[in-house]
Amino acid sequence: MSxxxxxKPILTKQRRAVFDVIQSSVDHLSAGEVFDRAKETLPGISxxxxxxxxxxxxxxxxxxxxxxxxxxxxxxxxxxxHDHAICEACGKLVDMKxxxxxxxxxxxxxxxxxxxxxxxxxxxxxxxxxx
Amino acid sequence: MSxxxxxKPILTKQRRAVFDVIQSSVDHLSAGEVFDRAKETLPGISxxxxxxxxxxxxxxxxxxxxxxxxxxxxxxxxxxxHDHAICEACGKLVDMKxxxxxxxxxxxxxxxxxxxxxxxxxxxxxxxxxx
DNA sequence: TATTGATTTAGAATTAGTCTAATTATAGAA
DNA sequence: TTCTATAATTAGACTAATTCTAAATCAATA
Numbered sequence: 151m152s153x154x155x156x157x158k159p160i161l162t163k164q165r166r167a168v169f170d171v172i173q174s175s176v177d178h179l180s181a182g183e184v185f186d187r188a189k190e191t192l193p194g195i196s197x198x199x200x201x202x203x204x205x206x207x208x209x210x211x212x213x214x215x216x217x218x219x220x221x222x223x224x225x226x227x228x229x230x231x232h233d234h235a236i237c238e239a240c241g242k243l244v245d246m247k248x249x250x251x252x253x254x255x256x257x258x259x260x261x262x263x264x265x266x267x268x269x270x271x272x273x274x275x276x277x278x279x280x281x
Numbered sequence: 282m283s284x285x286x287x288x289k290p291i292l293t294k295q296r297r298a299v300f301d302v303i304q305s306s307v308d309h310l311s312a313g314e315v316f317d318r319a320k321e322t323l324p325g326i327s328x329x330x331x332x333x334x335x336x337x338x339x340x341x342x343x344x345x346x347x348x349x350x351x352x353x354x355x356x357x358x359x360x361x362x363h364d365h366a367i368c369e370a371c372g373k374l375v376d377m378k379x380x381x382x383x384x385x386x387x388x389x390x391x392x393x394x395x396x397x398x399x400x401x402x403x404x405x406x407x408x409x410x411x412x
Numbered sequence: 413t414a415t416t417g418a419t420t421t422a423g424a425a426t427t428a429g430t431c432t433a434a435t436t437a438t439a440g441a442a
Numbered sequence: 443t444t445c446t447a448t449a450a451t452t453a454g455a456c457t458a459a460t461t462c463t464a465a466a467t468c469a470a471t472a
Contacts, residue, residue, distance in 0.1 A: 160419095162419065162469095164420070165419095182458090196421050197421095197423095199419080199420055201459095201460065202420080216350075219348035220348075220354070222460085235395045238398065246389060248392065249388070250385065251385065254379060254380075254381065254385070257379055258364065261378075261379065262404060264408055264409070265406050265407040266405070269404045271403075272400060272403065273399075274398050274401075275393075276398070277395055293437085293438090293449095293451085325452085327454090328429090328453090329430080329452070329454090330450080333450080333451080353429085354429090
């Protein structure tokens with residue numbers, strides 16, 4: 151789907167169930183966790199459909215994805231640009247909305263030579279519970 | 282191993298082979314790619330040893346790790362703090378050394394409440410070859 | 413209603429990474 | 443040097459995460 155394609159996403163009942171699971175959770179769920187919760191409303195839903203739905207929703211900008219090292223991908227109900235802090239002790243993932251200076255972004259674009267789509271600052275460290 | 286532990290890492294010949302593979306590649310190799318190349322100098326090396334060595338070298342600050350969504354972890358010969366640009370079309374990973382303003386880092390620490398260990402700006406977009 | 417294309421399903425397959433138990437290598441003590 | 447303890451390596455089984463396949467179902471529309 152190209153950037154100029156503005157068709158409204160088709161939400162089947164399976165896709166809606168997956169979407170609702172993500173929207174209703176503050177946490178960043180893995181595909182397995184989404185599957186477990188989606189089954190509560192749609193007991194017959196299959197694992198493959200959850201994966202298909204996650205990909206579809208992501209491609210249509212309805213959910214976000216975060217990948218951490220050493221674990222499954224996690225899905226994010228926030229789709230606007232934002233940042234993450236990751237606790238290396240307990241794995242906690244915290245959303246942050248930081249103001250990234252335009253000059254920093256400009257130098258990233260200049261140095262890489264990339265056409266930018268998005269960007270994110272990630273902070274690794276220890277959360278207040280784990281210190 | 283704690284931050285105050287300054288013992289010199291023990292480099293067996295397998296660990297050295299793995300280290301050399303990563304040092305001699307500008308690309309960010311996956312564990313599988315490291316295994317293939319390490320076998321060229323050490324034909325008997327096993328997959329498990331490559332994983333063990335990668336973990337050991339990482340814990341001892343001799344290599345870095347980058348995780349992208351939808352793919353295996355990749356290893357990085359650069360161990361000093363730096364940033365990455367990722368091409369969403371071809372998967373290319375480009376190293377960048379950006380000057381992250383202290384004020385930005387401070388607000389990330391304040392917002393998250395984390396004790397920081399490291400941080401990184403990631404830029405997603407399209408590289409010059411893929412535009 | 414019949415057709416067509418998209419979606420879902422179950423389960424197999426694949427990929428990435430970890431674990432286990434036996435073997436081998438290494439460093440230090442006797 | 444030989445013995446002993448510890449650590450590292452190996453092969454292969456295992457687990458977890460994700461993707462693929464082919465058949466069945468569903469939904470829109472001719």
